[in-house]
Amino acid sequence: MINKNELPKNWEVSKLSEVVTKKTLKALPSDAPDAKFIGMDCIEPNGLKPAFLYDFKDFKSAGNRFKSGQVLYGRMRPYLNKVYKAEFDGVCSGEFIILECLPIFTPDLLQYILHSRDFVRFVNAKTSGDRPRISYEEISDYPIYLPPLAEQERIVAKIEELFSELDAGRESLKTAARQLKTYRQAVLKWAFEGKLTNENVSEGELPDGWKWKTIKEISSILGDGLHGTPKYSTDGDYFFINGNNLTDGKIEIKENTKRVSKVEFEKHKKNLTDKTVFVSINGTLGNTAFYNNEKVILGKSACYFNVLNEIDKRFIRYCLTTNRFKSYANKEATGSTIKNVGLKAMRGFEVPIPPTPEEQQRIVEEIESRLSVCEKLEETINQSLAQSESLRQSILKQAFEGKLVNSQ
Numbered sequence: 249m250i251n252k253n254e255l256p257k258n259w260e261v262s263k264l265s266e267v268v269t270k271k272t273l274k275a276l277p278s279d280a281p282d283a284k285f286i287g288m289d290c291i292e293p294n295g296l297k298p299a300f301l302y303d304f305k306d307f308k309s310a311g312n313r314f315k316s317g318q319v320l321y322g323r324m325r326p327y328l329n330k331v332y333k334a335e336f337d338g339v340c341s342g343e344f345i346i347l348e349c350l351p352i353f354t355p356d357l358l359q360y361i362l363h364s365r366d367f368v369r370f371v372n373a374k375t376s377g378d379r380p381r382i383s384y385e386e387i388s389d390y391p392i393y394l395p396p397l398a399e400q401e402r403i404v405a406k407i408e409e410l411f412s413e414l415d416a417g418r419e420s421l422k423t424a425a426r427q428l429k430t431y432r433q434a435v436l437k438w439a440f441e442g443k444l445t446n447e448n449v450s451e452g453e454l455p456d457g458w459k460w461k462t463i464k465e466i467s468s469i470l471g472d473g474l475h476g477t478p479k480y481s482t483d484g485d486y487f488f489i490n491g492n493n494l495t496d497g498k499i500e501i502k503e504n505t506k507r508v509s510k511v512e513f514e515k516h517k518k519n520l521t522d523k524t525v526f527v528s529i530n531g532t533l534g535n536t537a538f539y540n541n542e543k544v545i546l547g548k549s550a551c552y553f554n555v556l557n558e559i560d561k562r563f564i565r566y567c568l569t570t571n572r573f574k575s576y577a578n579k580e581a582t583g584s585t586i587k588n589v590g591l592k593a594m595r596g597f598e599v600p601i602p603p604t605p606e607e608q609q610r611i612v613e614e615i616e617s618r619l620s621v622c623e624k625l626e627e628t629i630n631q632s633l634a635q636s637e638s639l640r641q642s643i644l645k646q647a648f649e650g651k652l653v654n655s656q
Contacts (some may be wrong), residue, residue: 259395260338263389267353271346273313275339275599280313281305285338291330294637297365298332304339313348316384319358326371326382328538333359352397356404362390364644372463378504382478390417393648397615397634402653410643418636425629428622435618436570440600444614445607457603463553464595466564472591473546474516480506486513490547491528494535496567499526499542508545514547523554525561527568529589536565559601560608566615567599 255261275283283304290298304311312318315337322330324343333355349355361367367390370648374386384469395403438444443456449455463470478488484507487493493500506518524539538561539552546552555561567573580593602608646652 250647254649255393256395259393259650262392262394263388263576264390264392267350267392267394268319268347268358269350270314270624271314271318271348273594274283274310275304275313276310277305277307280339281352283313284336284338285311286332286338286344288341288343291332293328293330294361295329296331296333296365301338310342312342314340314344314406315339315348317355318349319347319349319355319362320567321347321362321387325380326375327368327380329363331359331362331366332470333540335441340441343381343388345382351384353392353394354397354400354404356408357398359402360407360644361648364648365641366645366648393650395650399653403647407643407647411640414636414640415644418633421629421632421636425626428629430624431600432622433571433621435615435622436566437494437572439570439613439615440567440570442600442602445602445610454600455602458600459603460597460598461601463564463597463599466559466599466601467553468523469519470551470591471518471597472551473518473548475548478508478512478516478545479505481509481512482507484509484512486510486543486545488547489544489550491530491532491535491549494526494528494537494627497536499537499540499544501542506617507650513543513545518546518552519554521554523557523561524552524557525555525565525568526550526552527592527594529594531586533581533587533589534568534574551591553594558605560612562607562612563608566612573597 281304285302285304285307286298287302290300290302293298314334316334318334320332320334320340322328322343323345347355347358349358370390371382371387372380376383394400435444442449442458446455449563454460473490474488480488485642486508487501488506488508489499489501493502493505519541526537526539526546527533528549529551535550555564576597577589577593578587581587581589602611643652
């Protein structure tokens with residue numbers, strides 16, 4: 249936190265409730281049919297602007313009106329750090345706290361204060377649970393160190409100048425990351441068209457000896473997990489997993505993954521082997537993993553199948569990470585809010601199978617050779633993005649300590 253004894257002498261010590269007022273004005277879609285609507289999902293984590301907007305007329309429930317110049321702060325899961333200084337009049341979700349600055353305080357500076365790491369830490373210390381929420385009353389005593397208005401404007405101008413340079417670099421990094429994802433999918437497309445191991449493959453045709461086979465034809469068993477809730481045990485040695493535990497070929501046991509006893513495991517266990525492939529089929533579609541003797545029972549949001557001995561399970565898992573499978577899964581899925589791919593659809597998904605296990609293995613090696621380069625580049629990009637975010641926070645820290653511009 250800021251040491252107020254080191255602040256410039258002309259700065260005043262205040263608190264949030266003394267320099268802003270909270271605004272709440274309900275509106276129905278019929279009250280503002282032409283209004284744009286900002287939901288929590290419109291602003292990305294650590295974002296300062298909405299990436300997209302909704303038409304309020306398409307909603308059935310009420311929202312809160314906001315005006316240009318007011319500041320919206322995302323109160324649900326505040327660690328996501330979603331802040332926006334409104335540039336237009338509109339309506340937003342009730343999950344935003346709407347703040348209006350008094351004349352002595354510029355909203356541009358407020359948005360950066362709410363976006364700062366110190367404020368995020370302050371809020372996180374006051375919340376808990378899976379879906380934490382913060383109230384205005386809980387943030388109203390946050391200390392605000394207030395420069396004169398003219399200095400506030402100079403501080404904001406300097407922040408925006410430095411952020412503009414950083415944002416240009418961040419956008420270049422994000423563009424490179426998107427290009428890597430495109431390349432990754434191109435590699436997978438070539439792989440399952442036979443172009444990584446065969447020359448002169450005609451477009452739209454498989455190489456000689458390759459055959460389209462369904463998951464049903466290349467597996468000995470296919471099923472899903474428990475349709476229901478097992479009896480949990482806080483000290484159990486086994487874990488109840490679902491589709492969200494499947495990550496890049498591995499089962500990920502998370503901090504909130506429920507435990508069960510051996511008795512419960514024996515009751516609900518499936519025939520899992522070293523040839524088992526898992527796929528998420530409910531909610532998030534297409535997460536994949538292998539079974540490596542983990543102590544788990546499976547929930548209904550994932551299915552499993554055991555590939556035949558002549559099939560390389562890695563080859564099949566990579567096929568399930570292609571855009572072709574994602575398109576197939578979304579097309580076959582039922583449900584509007586939570587999508588679900590049925591076992592019949594999973595059994596019917598077709599995979600192009602090379603004639604020998606050796607060629608399957610060569611293709612896997614070619615894929616992994618190319619994707620390993622992607623992963624190294626992605627790691628470098630992610631490190632650079634993290635450094636960029638740290639630099640943004642360093643700029644804000646200097647600003648709120650009175651060190652970014654000279655006091656007059």
